[in-house]
Each structure stands twice: as structure tokens, then as C-alpha cells.
Amino acid sequence: MNTKIIRTISEMRKISSNWPTSVGFVPTMGFLHEGHLSLIKTAQKDNETTVVSIYVNPAQFGPQEDLSDYPRDLKKDIELLAELNVGYVFLPDDGEMYPKNFKTWIQVEDITEIMCGIARPTHFKGVTTIVNKLLNIVRPDTIYLGEKDFQQLIVLKTMVRDLNMPCEVKGCPIVRESDGLAMSSRNIYLKGEDRDKALCLYKSLLLAQKLFSEGVQDLELIRSQMEDIIIQNDGVIDYIAFIDAESLKVVDELHKGCRIALAVKISGTRLIDNLQI
Amino acid sequence: MNTKIIRTISEMRKISSNWPTSVGFVPTMGFLHEGHLSLIKTAQKDNETTVVSIYVNPAQFGPQEDLSDYPRDLKKDIELLAELNVGYVFLPDDGEMYPKNFKTWIQVEDITEIMCGIARPTHFKGVTTIVNKLLNIVRPDTIYLGEKDFQQLIVLKTMVRDLNMPCEVKGCPIVRESDGLAMSSRNIYLKGEDRDKALCLYKSLLLAQKLFSEGVQDLELIRSQMEDIIIQNDGVIDYIAFIDAESLKVVDELHKGCRIALAVKISGTRLIDNLQI
Numbered sequence: 001m002n003t004k005i006i007r008t009i010s011e012m013r014k015i016s017s018n019w020p021t022s023v024g025f026v027p028t029m030g031f032l033h034e035g036h037l038s039l040i041k042t043a044q045k046d047n048e049t050t051v052v053s054i055y056v057n058p059a060q061f062g063p064q065e066d067l068s069d070y071p072r073d074l075k076k077d078i079e080l081l082a083e084l085n086v087g088y089v090f091l092p093d094d095g096e097m098y099p100k101n102f103k104t105w106i107q108v109e110d111i112t113e114i115m116c117g118i119a120r121p122t123h124f125k126g127v128t129t130i131v132n133k134l135l136n137i138v139r140p141d142t143i144y145l146g147e148k149d150f151q152q153l154i155v156l157k158t159m160v161r162d163l164n165m166p167c168e169v170k171g172c173p174i175v176r177e178s179d180g181l182a183m184s185s186r187n188i189y190l191k192g193e194d195r196d197k198a199l200c201l202y203k204s205l206l207l208a209q210k211l212f213s214e215g216v217q218d219l220e221l222i223r224s225q226m227e228d229i230i231i232q233n234d235g236v237i238d239y240i241a242f243i244d245a246e247s248l249k250v251v252d253e254l255h256k257g258c259r260i261a262l263a264v265k266i267s268g269t270r271l272i273d274n275l276q277i
Numbered sequence: 278m279n280t281k282i283i284r285t286i287s288e289m290r291k292i293s294s295n296w297p298t299s300v301g302f303v304p305t306m307g308f309l310h311e312g313h314l315s316l317i318k319t320a321q322k323d324n325e326t327t328v329v330s331i332y333v334n335p336a337q338f339g340p341q342e343d344l345s346d347y348p349r350d351l352k353k354d355i356e357l358l359a360e361l362n363v364g365y366v367f368l369p370d371d372g373e374m375y376p377k378n379f380k381t382w383i384q385v386e387d388i389t390e391i392m393c394g395i396a397r398p399t400h401f402k403g404v405t406t407i408v409n410k411l412l413n414i415v416r417p418d419t420i421y422l423g424e425k426d427f428q429q430l431i432v433l434k435t436m437v438r439d440l441n442m443p444c445e446v447k448g449c450p451i452v453r454e455s456d457g458l459a460m461s462s463r464n465i466y467l468k469g470e471d472r473d474k475a476l477c478l479y480k481s482l483l484l485a486q487k488l489f490s491e492g493v494q495d496l497e498l499i500r501s502q503m504e505d506i507i508i509q510n511d512g513v514i515d516y517i518a519f520i521d522a523e524s525l526k527v528v529d530e531l532h533k534g535c536r537i538a539l540a541v542k543i544s545g546t547r548l549i550d551n552l553q554i
Contacts, residue, residue, distance in 0.1 A: 013441075016443075103386045103387050104386075104439035105384050105386065109381075136441040137441045139443065159381050162379050162380060162381035162410075163383075163406075164290075164414045
């Protein structure tokens with residue numbers, strides 16, 4: 001089957017109101033990298049039909065953030081999706097998604113007010129609202145989300161659970177560059193030596209894991225050694241959080257299944273990463 | 278077919294994931310009256326299957342409101358629904374609808390902050406969240422709502438539109454007692470002469486309509502004459518609003534299709550009513 005490009009909600013709805021087979025859905029903001037492609041391949045393995053959306057959602061960017069600069073390459077994205085033989089690509093525009101008089105927002109409390117929610121106080125409200133809309137339009141059986149945006153994954157799982165949406169949420173492992181940098185569309189912002197410095201996120205996570213495996217339980221000691229690596233690389237730490245992987249609650253001591261998550265700015269580019277202990 | 282009583286989300290979901298026919302849905306808080314029954318009969322006329330939910334939603338009551346006193350008569354409700362041959366009655370409890378760790382809320386901006394939203398600032402957030410959940414669980418083609426709660430109808434239409442929910446919203450006319458009092462479960466609170474005094478809402482609406490049909494366009498004059506009727510009946514006015522029926526925006530002058538909506542307390546019982554001009 002050829003990849004079908006759909007630009008309107010009404011056309012997508014016509015198709016989704018009558019899916020004959022199981023449907024997997026991967027929402028993206030485009031500028032696709034191996035992380036996205038890995039989600040898509042998993043969706044294709046699990047389902048007979050796969051839908052990918054590309055939409056740079058203005059509502060999840062803060063006023064000082066990079067909405068206008070966010071990298072875009074729609075032509076290449078569509079080529080990649082056609083190569084993978086993706087069934088449907090949903091490409092709405094702002095007028096479709098946020099028409100005049102749009103007034104409805106979805107807010108997950110509590111777990112959106114920590115970690116990335118502190119520096120980005122309106123971000124998750126934008127994410128939950130757009131994904132809710134996309135799920136209602138695409139009506140998949142399963143949505144596939146990357147663990148790189150771990151807080152986003154838990155927030156969206158919570159929304160789907162609380163609102164009883166008829167959809168499964170599947171989190172998929174982080175895909176990394178060969179040197180360990182977590183794949184992200186924003187890595188394109190990293191010029192020259194910043195690209196190397198950006199490795200400090202993953203290096204600090206690996207160090208934390210090593211310390212834990214050696215029996216170190218003092219979280220302040222682990223945090224301080226992580227900070228050292230980041231500061232040596234001119235990284236500006238937004239947060240380092242030791243969290244329970246289900247509830248996102250900060251933990252007092254590490255245990256298996258915990259996550260360490262962090263956000264760091266490298267020359268103004270905000271990067272996030274996380275690792276399961 | 279016998280009326281089937283369903284108490285869990287998982288059982289309802291099993292049925293709704295595979296509706297073979299068109300489905301109409303009437304959400305209620307029980308203590309059913311002719312207004313509810315009229316919605317149900319319309320749903321039955323339009324659809325092959327009808328689902329009625331009965332759930333007194335705590336999230337739409339304010340802390341000082343009548344949640345614990347809200348009238349309930351489940352046995353009679355189920356008898357009425359069985360008599361009407363309703364297909365499915367969904368009867369969840371609080372543990373089903375708001376489990377521990379529930380964190381997700383839907384907020385329609387702007388049109389929830391006027392009229393009833395002033396005296397009941399958290400009410401519509403509770404309404405939109407529960408109806409969103411019920412729509413995801415029941416998955417009807419059409420939801421039937423009464424025009425008595427006119428602001429609620431417009432708020433829910435806005436939510437369904439903005440979130441692209443795969444469902445039609447149908448507003449149905451107010452059903453009145455023979456003397457004109459709009460049917461409401463809360464009318465049971467009206468004891469003795471309060472029952473007669475409560476007619477002042479409808480009488481004031483009829484007077485406004487009469488004045489408009491006679492060519493009166495001065496809204497302050499109309500308002501003042503409505504107030505006179507209400508005050509003569511010991512009513513305490515919460516608001517009288519002249520609104521556009523689509524946007525709920527306050528209008529400067531009445532035109533055909535406008536609504537007049539009001540909320541009045543009679544001996545502590547808060548009543549609402551409205552009339553299309």
C-alpha cells in the first residue's frame with residue numbers, strides 16, 4: 001500500500017471511524033530521527049495499520065521557547081515514512097487543530113508540576129491537549145511513545161487512564177547515537193564542541209548507575225558526582241531527579257526500576273535524558 | 278431485550294468496544310423525571326441502542342453544595358428505565374470513576390467563567406471531566422442533553438468540538454410541569470409555598486418574551502421587570518443574562534434566537550431556567 005497523506009481532521013476521521021484492523025499510532029513533531037523510526041517500526045510490528053502524525057504543536061512551547069526555530073524537514077520526513085511503508089501520515093495545520101474560539105484544555109495535576117514542569121509550566125497542558133485530540137481523531141488501539149521524554153510518557157499514561165480513553169499506551173526504549181547521546185530533533189542545535197559536551201548527560205547517568213551497582217546509596221553523593229561531570233562540560237543543570245518510574249515521586253533511596261532523569265542546558269540548548277537503574 | 282445493569286467500566290467497555298448499531302447516550306445523576314425520560318425517548322427514537330448512566334458526580338458539586346443531600350431513588354429509576362426498555366444502564370461508583378491518584382481534569386475556558394460559573398467556580402470542570410470519561414467508556418454516536426442546563430449544553434458542545442470527540446451532541450427542549458416550572462431533580466427541595474414561588478423564574482421569562490414581542494428593546498427595562506416578579510416571590514437573583522445562544526456572549530440587544538437565562542434562589546434552593554426569544 002502507498003503511504004497516504006491526510007491533511008484534514010474530517011478526512012482522517014472518515015478513515016478512523018471504521019478501522020478494519022488493529023492500528024498503531026506514533027505522534028511526532030517531525031524532523032524524524034532513528035528514535036521516531038524505532039517507534040514506528042515497533043508500531044508496525046504490533047499492528048496491521050500504522051498512523052504517524054507530524055504536527056509542531058504551538059501549545060506545548062512556552063513564549064520564550066523555540067517554536068519558530070524548531071527544526072522542520074517535511075519532505076525528508078515523508079520520504080522516510082514512505083520508505084517504511086507507513087500506511088497513513090496525518091499532517092494537520094494550526095487552523096485544523098486550534099480553530100478560532102478553541103477553549104478546551106486538559107490538565108494532569110501534580111506530576112506536571114515537577115521536573116520539566118517547573119521550567120516549562122504550560123508545556124504538559126499543551127501536550128495532553130494535543131495528544132487527546134489526536135487520539136480522538138486517529139482512534140488507534142495503541143499509541144507508541146519514547147521513554148526519552150519519560151515525564152511526558154507518564155503524564156500521557158495518566159491522562160489515558162484517568163479519562164478512560166480506549167487506547168493502550170506503550171513506552172519504547174531510548175535510541176542513542178553511537179556515542180550515547182539520546183536522539184532528539186533538538187540535537188541539530190548542537191554546534192561544534194557543544195555536541196561533545198552534550199554527552200555529559202548520558203555520562204552522568206552512567207556514572208550514577210555505576211555508583212549504585214557498586215553499592216553507593218547516598219543520593220547526595222551520587223548527585224554531586226553527576227553535577228561534577230555536567231559542570232566540567234559547561235552544562236547548566238535544570239534538575240537531576242531520582243524518581244519512582246510509575247508515580248514520578250522523588251525517592252529517598254534508589255531501588256531497581258527507579259529512574260534518574262535530568263535536564264541540562266548546553267550553550268542554551270535544553271536537553272533531557274534518563275536512565276532506569 | 279431486558280435492561281442490562283452495568284456497574285464497572287471494564288464491563289461497559291467490553292460492550293462499547295464493539296457496538297453493532299447506532300448508540301444514543303443520556304448521562305444523568307438519577308432521580309429521573311419527565312425531562313430525563315424525554316431525552317431517553319428521543320435517544321431511543323434516533324438509535325437502535327440507548328445507554329443511560331446514573332452517577333451523582335461529586336466533582337461537579339462545590340464544598341458548600343448539596344452533594345450529600347442530592348435526591349436519590351435508584352430503585353425507582355431502574356424501574357422507569359426498564360419500563361422504557363432502555364438497553365443499558367451504567368451505574369458506576371466513585372471508586373470506578375475517581376480512583377486513588379486521579380489527576381486529570383478538563384477545563385473549558387471563558388464560557389465556564391460566566392453565569393453559573395461565577396457562583397459555582399469548579400462546577401463545569403467537574404461536568405466536562407465526567408462527561409468526557411463517560412463518552413470514552415460508553416462510546417455513543419450521540420449524546421442527548423437537556424436545554425434546561427443551557428450553559429452546560431454549550432460547554433459540553435465546545436468540549437466535544439475542541440477535543441474532536443467522535444460523537445454528536447444533541448440538545449433537547451426543556452420539559453415543564455403543567456404550570457410551567459422547569460423539571461429538575463432539585464424541585465423536590467421546594468416545600469409548601471416555595472413550590473409556587475418557584476414559578477417566578479418562568480413567569481419572568483415569559484414576561485421578557487412578551488415585552489420583546491411588543492417591541493421593547495431596552496434590556497435594562499426588561500431586566501428590571503423580570504427582577505420585580507422574582508423579588509415579589511422572595512427570590513434571590515443570582516443572575517439574569519441575555520445571551521447569544523451559540524457563544525453564550527452577552528448581547529447588547531435582543532434578536533431572534535437569543536436566550537434569556539437566569540438563576541434564582543428560592544428559600545435556599547438554587548433554580549435555573551432559560552427561554553429562547
